[in-house]
Structure formats: C-alpha cells, structure tokens
Amino acid sequence: MKAQLTTRAWALIPVGVGINVVGGVLVTTLRLPLYLDSIGTALTGIIAGPWVGAVTGVLTNLVLGVTANPTLLPYAVTSAFIGLGAGFMARWGMFRSLPRVIVSGLVMMLIATLVTAPISIFVFGGVAGTGVDAVRGAFSALGSSLVASVFQSSFLVEPFDKTASALLAFYAAKSIPLRFRPPFGRLSLPR
Numbered sequence: 001m002k003a004q005l006t007t008r009a010w011a012l013i014p015v016g017v018g019i020n021v022v023g024g025v026l027v028t029t030l031r032l033p034l035y036l037d038s039i040g041t042a043l044t045g046i047i048a049g050p051w052v053g054a055v056t057g058v059l060t061n062l063v064l065g066v067t068a069n070p071t072l073l074p075y076a077v078t079s080a081f082i083g084l085g086a087g088f089m090a091r092w093g094m095f096r097s098l099p100r101v102i103v104s105g106l107v108m109m110l111i112a113t114l115v116t117a118p119i120s121i122f123v124f125g126g127v128a129g130t131g132v133d134a135v136r137g138a139f140s141a142l143g144s145s146l147v148a149s150v151f152q153s154s155f156l157v158e159p160f161d162k163t164a165s166a167l168l169a170f171y172a173a174k175s176i177p178l179r180f181r182p183p184f185g186r187l188s189l190p191r
Helices: 007-030 040-048 050-067 070-091 098-122 132-141 147-176 185-186
Strands: none
Touching: 007 040, 007 050, 040 050, 040 070, 040 098, 040 147, 040 185, 050 070, 070 098, 070 147, 098 147, 132 147
C-alpha cells in the first residue's frame, strides 16, 4: 500500500474526487437513473493502485454526502470497493485492451450491486434519494419485492453506468503521458 501512495498518487486523489463530484452532482441535479460518480475512482485505481482508488471513492462520498445528498454517505463502502476492484483489475492487466475494459466495467457492476444492495435495503428501505429510485419504484409497481426491485434496478442501471465509467477512466488514463503516471500506472496500461 505504501508503495502506491506516491506524491503523484496523492496529487491524483483530488482530481479523481473532482471528476466524481461533477458526475454525481450532474446526476443528482438532473435526477438521471445513473450514478456517474465512480469515473474518478476507477481512474485513480487504474493509474495509482487499488488503495488510492479506494481513498478516492471514500472521499468522494464524504464530499457528495455533505454537499449534495446525505444519503450517499453510507455508500462510501461501495466506492471503496469499486476503487479496490478497478485497481486490482488494472494490476491483473484488465485495462490493457478494450474488451478487457468492458469486462472490468461488468465486474465493477457486480461489485457495486453486491455491496450497494444491502445498504439500499437495510439502511434506506430501497429508497436512497437518487434517480435510480424511479427504476426501483417501477419494478415495485410491477409486483417485485423490495429485495428483487433493488437487485433488478441495479442489474438494469449498473452495467451502463460502470461500463461507461470504466471506459471513460481507461481513455483518460491512457491520455496521461507515461512520464506523469505514478509507477503503478506505467505497468497497468498499454503504452
């Protein structure tokens, strides 16, 4: 972990948080049935390592929870797992080609769903005050149970959200010149 927390990595954390906050505020303001608040988390995980991604994710939820939507605070755990997942997948070479990036986005979707669903169900009763609540409500209105509607809405929304986040993070990471990347990012991406 200490090897990942270089000066360049520390400098990337606020950039990642800023990217996430812009995406999160945009989604909250427009009540979109997406999240778009993990692009910066994935980016920092890809180029600086899993622990830097996790820190970026947690700080994002703290900032968004205090400034935009307090219901986002418990989801800091989800963001940490997304950062860890993106970082470990980058370590394993999953951000070296477009097909692998898409698979990484789907893995991030599974991580997010498995961590988020219990929080949504047990902390918020399925309604967390985000645009995805409309999708959950539609599944509930169609007769799905609370647990089923939470998972159904996640499996409908998350593949688009996390795959888009993974792709945007990948292209952003690739655009950073090699000499400016932290050591982790020099190895985790194609040259």
